[in-house]
Amino acid sequence: MRHLLTYLIGxxxxxxxxxxxxxxxxxxxxxxxxxxxxxPSLAFVxxxxxxxxxxxxxxxxxxxxxxxxxxxxxxxxxxxxxRLIGGSAIFGVGWGIxxxxxxGALPAVGTLDPxxxxxTLALIxxxxxxxxxxxxxxxxxxxxxxx
Amino acid sequence: xxxxxxxxxxLIGGLLIGAASVLLMAIRGRxxxxxxxxxxxxxxxxxxxxxxxxLLLAGMVTGPLVHALLFxxxxxxxxxxxxxxxxIGGIIVGIGVTYGAGCTSGHGVCGMAxxxxxxxxxxxxxxxxxxLTVFAVRHLLAGGI
Numbered sequence: 001m002r003h004l005l006t007y008l009i010g011x012x013x014x015x016x017x018x019x020x021x022x023x024x025x026x027x028x029x030x031x032x033x034x035x036x037x038x039x040p041s042l043a044f045v046x047x048x049x050x051x052x053x054x055x056x057x058x059x060x061x062x063x064x065x066x067x068x069x070x071x072x073x074x075x076x077x078x079x080x081x082x083r084l085i086g087g088s089a090i091f092g093v094g095w096g097i098x099x100x101x102x103x104g105a106l107p108a109v110g111t112l113d114p115x116x117x118x119x120t121l122a123l124i125x126x127x128x129x130x131x132x133x134x135x136x137x138x139x140x141x142x143x144x145x146x147x
Numbered sequence: 148x149x150x151x152x153x154x155x156x157x158l159i160g161g162l163l164i165g166a167a168s169v170l171l172m173a174i175r176g177r178x179x180x181x182x183x184x185x186x187x188x189x190x191x192x193x194x195x196x197x198x199x200x201x202l203l204l205a206g207m208v209t210g211p212l213v214h215a216l217l218f219x220x221x222x223x224x225x226x227x228x229x230x231x232x233x234x235i236g237g238i239i240v241g242i243g244v245t246y247g248a249g250c251t252s253g254h255g256v257c258g259m260a261x262x263x264x265x266x267x268x269x270x271x272x273x274x275x276x277x278x279l280t281v282f283a284v285r286h287l288l289a290g291g292i
Contacts (some may be wrong), residue, residue, distance in 0.1 A: 002174065002175075003198070003199075003202055005170075005174055006171075006174070006175065006199050006202040006203055006206070007202045007203070007205055007206040008206060009167050009170045009171050009174070009179075009203065009206060010167070010202065010203035010204060010205060010206020010207040010209075010210075011206035011207070011209050011210055011213060012163050012166055012167040012170070012206075012210075013163070013164055013167035013168075013179065013203075013206070013207055013210065014206060014207040014208060014209060014210015014211065014213075015160075015163055015210040015213050015214055015217075016159075016160045016161065016162070016163025016164035016165075016166075016167060016210070017160065017164065017207075017210060017222075018160070018210045018211045018213075018214035018221075018222035019156050019157075019159055019160035019163065019214065019222070020156065020157045020159075020160025020161055020163075020164065021150075021153060021156070021157050021160065021222075021223075022160070022251075023211075023222050023224060024150070024222065024223050024224055024225055025224070025225065025226050025227060025228065026148050026150050026225035026226070026227045027150045027153075027225075029227060029228075029281055029285075030148070030149075030150050032277050032278045032280075032281040032282075033281050033282070033285055034278070035282060035285075035286060036285055036286065037148065037149045037150070039149075039150045039151075039152055040152065040154075041150075041152055041153045041154060041156075041157040042157060044154045044157040044158040044161055045157045045158070045160055045161035045164065046161065046255060046256070047158070047161060048157075048158045048159070048160070048161025048162045048164070048165060049161040049162070049164040049165035049168070049256045050165065050255075050256055050259050050260050051165065052161075052162050052164075052165025052166055052168075052169060053165040053168045053169055053256055053257060053259075053260030054259075054260040056165065056166070056168070056169030056172075056173075056260075057169060057172060057260050057261060060169060060172045060173045061172070063173075065176065066172065066173060066174055066175055066176030066177075067173060067174040068174050068175060069174075069175055069176045071176060072172070072176035073175075073176050073177055073178075074176075074178065074261070075178065075248075075258075075263070075265070077265060078264060078265065079265075080264065080265060080268055083246050083247070083248075084246075084247055084248065084265055084268065084269055085247075085268065085269070085272050086246060086247070087242075087243050087244065087245065087246025087247025087248065087269075088243065088247035088249075088254070088268075088269040088270075088272040088273045088276075089243070089247075089272050089273065089275075089276045090239060090242055090243030090246065090247070090276075091239075091240055091243025091244050091247050091250060091273045091276075092243070092272065092273035092274065092275065092276030092277035092278075092279075092280060093239055093243070093276050093277070093280045094235075094236045094237065094238070094239030094240035094241075094242075094243055095236070095240060095251075095273065095277045095280075096236075096276070096277040096278070096279070096280025096281045096283075096284065097228065097232050097235060097236035097239065097280060097284065098228060098232055098233050098235075098236025098237055098239075098240065099226065099227070099228060099236070100233070100236070100237070100240070101181075101240065101250050101251045101252075102181035102182045102185060102240065102244060102250045102251075102252070103164075103180075103181035103182075103250060103251050103252035104251070106181050106184075106185060106204065106207050106208070107207040107208060107210040107211060108211060108222065108224060109207075109208045110207075110208035110209055110210060110211040110212055111211045111221045111222065111224060113224045115224065115226045115230075115233055116224060118230060118233050118234060118237070119233045119234075119236070119237040120237070121237070122233065122234045122235075122236070122237025122238045122240075122241065123185075123237045123238075123240055123241045124185070124189065124241065125237070125238055125241060126237060126238040126239065126240060126241015126242045126243075126245070127182075127185070127186055127189065127241040127242075127244070127245050128189075128241075129238070129241070129242060130241060130242040130245035130246060131186075131190070131245060134245070134246075
């Protein structure tokens with residue numbers, strides 16, 4: 001049952017992305033092109049999603065635990081560091097260049113559109129590259145300094 | 148390229164995205180972040196950690212097919228950029244979301260809804276740099292990457 005529900009939740013998300021226009025780079029880029037062919041549609045996506053999640057989380061997080069897990073797994077970090085801001089800034093540059101974000105592209109893989117597949121492979125390559133560099137820097141920092 | 152203003156479809160899509168985020172929290176206690184789900188699928192902690200991510204991704208990719216069943220066509224995907232821009236942009240997005248620990252869904256929807264300070268700052272940051280990048284590409288480089 002929990003497997004079926006998890007699949008259906010993914011499906012709801014994928015249908016939402018499909019209807020919203022988030023999987024359409026022309027609409028995404030036009031949302032940001034205020035000085036050109038502006039299309040404000042995506043404000044309705046963000047607005048609708050955040051309002052539902054804001055209200056829904058109030059009810060869900062009041063419960064002791066999720067239905068199928070022993071505890072909620074929620075990011076606890078509060079610190080604002082250079083990694084968060086730098087990474088987010090870099091993400092925005094890529095989003096502006098390609099017009100796809102991960103949440104928009106992943107459901108669109110189901111259309112088998114070659115542009116989506118190309119973007120998604122590049123996305124995965126970028127994730128692997130960044131993870132390797134992060135692992136290397138973490139190892140270097142963990143080693144005791146020698147003089 | 149001019150696109151049609153679609154407030155109703157976009158709002159309904161947004162409501163569904165929000166609903167999926169709430170339901171995932173309710174049953175699995177997890178944030179619905181596309182970046183985290185994909186990264187954990189590629190590098191799972193253990194088998195059961197991989198399974199829920201795989202199921203969620205399987206559901207996500209079937210979304211367009213249900214869209215086709217309901218509306219008689221796949222969602223429209225118009226790509227106004229070159230293949231090189233898709234590859235370069237994709238790699239940059241992958242690096243950015245890994246360091247920034249989230250994207251539009253994880254920070255922009257789930258984090259904002261939790262009023263997480265980190266997510267609010269991340270979202271403001273990428274919205275600004277996306278806007279600046281689009282302006283630079285469209286109006287300073289005259290559309291050419």
